[in-house]
Amino acid sequence: MPSSATPNEAPSPAPSAPLRERTAILRLWLGGLLFFLGAFFGALAYLGGQRFIGTVLIFIAFSIVIYLIFHRSQRRTIPLKSVVPQASHPFDSEAVVMAFPEPIILLDSNFFVYVFNQAAQQLFPNIHAGKPLSFAVRVPEILSAIRQAAEGKSITADYSERIPKDTWMQVHAAPLMNKQKPDKQYILLSLKDLTPIRKAERMRVDFVANASHELRTPLASLVGFIETLRGAAKDDAIARDRFLSIMREQSHRMARLVNDLLSLSHLEQKAHHKPYGEVDLREIVMQVRDSLLPLAEKKQVTITLIMNKEPYPITADRDEMVRVVENLVENALKYGGDGEKIEIELVHTPIESPTKIRLSIRDYGAGIAAEHIPRLTERFYRADADALQKKQGAGLGLAIVKHILVRHQGKLIVESQPGKGSLFTVVLPAKKTHDE
Numbered sequence: 001m002p003s004s005a006t007p008n009e010a011p012s013p014a015p016s017a018p019l020r021e022r023t024a025i026l027r028l029w030l031g032g033l034l035f036f037l038g039a040f041f042g043a044l045a046y047l048g049g050q051r052f053i054g055t056v057l058i059f060i061a062f063s064i065v066i067y068l069i070f071h072r073s074q075r076r077t078i079p080l081k082s083v084v085p086q087a088s089h090p091f092d093s094e095a096v097v098m099a100f101p102e103p104i105i106l107l108d109s110n111f112f113v114y115v116f117n118q119a120a121q122q123l124f125p126n127i128h129a130g131k132p133l134s135f136a137v138r139v140p141e142i143l144s145a146i147r148q149a150a151e152g153k154s155i156t157a158d159y160s161e162r163i164p165k166d167t168w169m170q171v172h173a174a175p176l177m178n179k180q181k182p183d184k185q186y187i188l189l190s191l192k193d194l195t196p197i198r199k200a201e202r203m204r205v206d207f208v209a210n211a212s213h214e215l216r217t218p219l220a221s222l223v224g225f226i227e228t229l230r231g232a233a234k235d236d237a238i239a240r241d242r243f244l245s246i247m248r249e250q251s252h253r254m255a256r257l258v259n260d261l262l263s264l265s266h267l268e269q270k271a272h273h274k275p276y277g278e279v280d281l282r283e284i285v286m287q288v289r290d291s292l293l294p295l296a297e298k299k300q301v302t303i304t305l306i307m308n309k310e311p312y313p314i315t316a317d318r319d320e321m322v323r324v325v326e327n328l329v330e331n332a333l334k335y336g337g338d339g340e341k342i343e344i345e346l347v348h349t350p351i352e353s354p355t356k357i358r359l360s361i362r363d364y365g366a367g368i369a370a371e372h373i374p375r376l377t378e379r380f381y382r383a384d385a386d387a388l389q390k391k392q393g394a395g396l397g398l399a400i401v402k403h404i405l406v407r408h409q410g411k412l413i414v415e416s417q418p419g420k421g422s423l424f425t426v427v428l429p430a431k432k433t434h435d436e
């Protein structure tokens with residue numbers, strides 16, 4: 001539990017201002033009365049021959065006056081106005097620190113922990129109130145920042161850590177004055193997690209580098225062929241035909257890449273919009289099978305459909321679902337086509353609640369090594385060097401599939417055994433019928 005050190009100089013609750021003023025006036029009246037009585041009876045006693053008693057009474061009367069004068073002048077050194085707002089302040093330092101979602105630590109001038117919040121404890125599990133901060137924190141940047149704050153400077157510094165995982169943090173240390181005890185100084189330490197921002201920056205840089213790399217190769221090849229056609233192959237009809245067909249292929253590749261990139265960016269934009277149309281997955285599977293039959297025939301692969309004649313309704317964007325099925329079946333043909341057969345199966349799983357529909361695409365090709373499987377849906381990731389060399393695709397297909405499925409509250413499960421083939425399963429929530 002986050003906690004705070006017992007404050008040594010916690011101010012005791014102060015009386016309210018009007019009450020304090022009334023007490024002061026009463027004390028003044030009482031003092032005046034005592035002075036008058038003391039002086040009167042002292043003078044009487046003195047004149048009546050009781051010199052000793054008279055002297056004592058007059059001495060007491062004057063002592064009271066001196067006390068009153070001295071006491072008031074002392075009270076004036078702490079003006080009421082400056083005390084009142086302090087004492088009636090509705091929050092204490094602990095409440096303020098606890099209210100912050102980010103890690104906050106308040107230290108005294110000896111760098112002992114005074115107060116810290118829950119987020120600070122999560123970050124530094126060994127932190128304890130009343131113990132030096134250095135017992136729990138070993139980060140040189142933080143220790144240097146608090147040393148500088150102790151000299152009166154506000155310091156902001158960034159640091160990163162590799163263990164247990166890559167993290168980037170920003171620390172800010174600022175000196176805090178105690179108004180009631182100006183000689184006593186505190187240090188406020190606040191921390192900010194920069195990891196998501198840094199990761200996003202790195203992803204953006206990688207993304208631009210990958211996209212331009214993918215475009216550069218076909219572009220360079222196009223420029224090369226154009227130069228050849230204008231020069232050496234100018235009058236060679238056979239070479240011209242061959243080059244033009246390669247150029248067309250390269251142009252298609254670039255167009256595909258640009259389309260994929262646009263799809264990804266479009267999907268990211270609407271990631272938080274739920275799909276609303278009703279779609280029959282069975283009908284989509286049959287449509288995709290028909291459109292890919294020419295490629296299957298070319299590769300001499302048979303596609304078998306395993307499903308009932310009933311509809312498999314889901315709430316989905318039709319075009320996006322076509323894209324998912326198309327990408328997976330096309331991959332099975334491209335990368336698993338040497339297995340000569342592909343099976344597409346659709347099943348309802350009413351046992352699960354809410355009811356799910358499972359679409360699986362199984363091929364009997366080369367399969368995928370286990371270490372690649374968790375990374376397949378990363379952008380530009382290709383599992384086999386062969387695919388990379390043959391430039392079969394840019395490695396964006398499964399990234400698109402994943403984005404679409406996340407938007408549809410679905411998931412993709414990949415199972416594979418090298419040498420035996422792969423099984424890609426899409427799990428989607430079935431559309432609720434009126435009976436459910």
Ligand code: ADP
Nearest residue numbers: 331332335382383384387393394395396397398
């Ligand atoms: P692309 O869009 O380039 O086809 P994907 O993102 O669809 O890329 O797939 C990423 C990588 O996953 C491919 O480069 C391939 O190595 C591997 N892969 C995908 N599907 C299969 C499969 N059915 N069998 C073997 N490898 C596959």
